[in-house]
Amino acid sequence: GTGESGKSTFIKQMRIIHGSGYSDDDKRNFIKLVYQNIFMAMNSMIRAMDTLKIPYRDP
Secondary structure: OOOOOOHHHHHHHHHHHOOOOOOOHHHHHHHHHHHHHHHHHHHHHHHHHOOOOOOOOOO
Protein backbone atom coordinates (compact mmCIF):
# COMPACT_ATOMS: atom_id res chain seq x y z
CA GLY A 1 0.00 0.00 0.00
CA THR A 2 0.90 3.64 -0.15
CA GLY A 3 2.77 5.49 2.56
CA GLU A 4 0.73 6.61 5.57
CA SER A 5 -2.09 4.20 4.68
CA GLY A 6 -1.99 2.43 8.04
CA LYS A 7 -0.17 -0.80 7.14
CA SER A 8 2.06 -0.84 10.20
CA THR A 9 -0.81 0.34 12.43
CA PHE A 10 -2.89 -2.62 11.27
CA ILE A 11 -0.06 -5.05 11.99
CA LYS A 12 0.47 -3.55 15.47
CA GLN A 13 -3.24 -3.86 16.26
CA MET A 14 -3.30 -7.49 15.14
CA ARG A 15 -0.35 -8.27 17.45
CA ILE A 16 -2.21 -6.72 20.39
CA ILE A 17 -5.55 -8.39 19.61
CA HIS A 18 -4.08 -11.85 19.09
CA GLY A 19 -1.93 -11.78 22.20
CA SER A 20 1.65 -11.82 20.96
CA GLY A 21 2.16 -8.34 22.42
CA TYR A 22 5.40 -6.45 22.05
CA SER A 23 8.98 -7.39 22.84
CA ASP A 24 11.06 -5.20 25.15
CA ASP A 25 12.96 -4.00 22.09
CA ASP A 26 9.66 -2.98 20.41
CA LYS A 27 8.65 -1.08 23.55
CA ARG A 28 11.95 0.80 23.65
CA ASN A 29 11.53 1.75 20.00
CA PHE A 30 7.97 2.99 20.63
CA ILE A 31 9.19 5.13 23.54
CA LYS A 32 11.78 6.69 21.25
CA LEU A 33 9.13 7.29 18.58
CA VAL A 34 6.76 8.96 21.07
CA TYR A 35 9.49 11.33 22.25
CA GLN A 36 10.41 12.15 18.65
CA ASN A 37 6.77 12.91 17.85
CA ILE A 38 6.46 15.17 20.91
CA PHE A 39 9.63 17.02 19.94
CA MET A 40 8.46 17.49 16.35
CA ALA A 41 5.04 18.75 17.49
CA MET A 42 6.59 21.24 19.92
CA ASN A 43 8.99 22.40 17.22
CA SER A 44 6.07 22.92 14.81
CA MET A 45 4.13 24.92 17.42
CA ILE A 46 7.12 27.16 18.10
CA ARG A 47 7.62 27.82 14.39
CA ALA A 48 3.90 28.54 13.98
CA MET A 49 4.01 30.97 16.90
CA ASP A 50 6.88 32.80 15.21
CA THR A 51 5.07 32.84 11.86
CA LEU A 52 1.83 34.09 13.43
CA LYS A 53 3.72 36.51 15.69
CA ILE A 54 2.25 34.98 18.84
CA PRO A 55 4.37 36.13 21.79
CA TYR A 56 5.91 33.74 24.28
CA ARG A 57 4.76 34.52 27.79
CA ASP A 58 4.10 33.00 31.17
CA PRO A 59 0.36 32.43 31.71
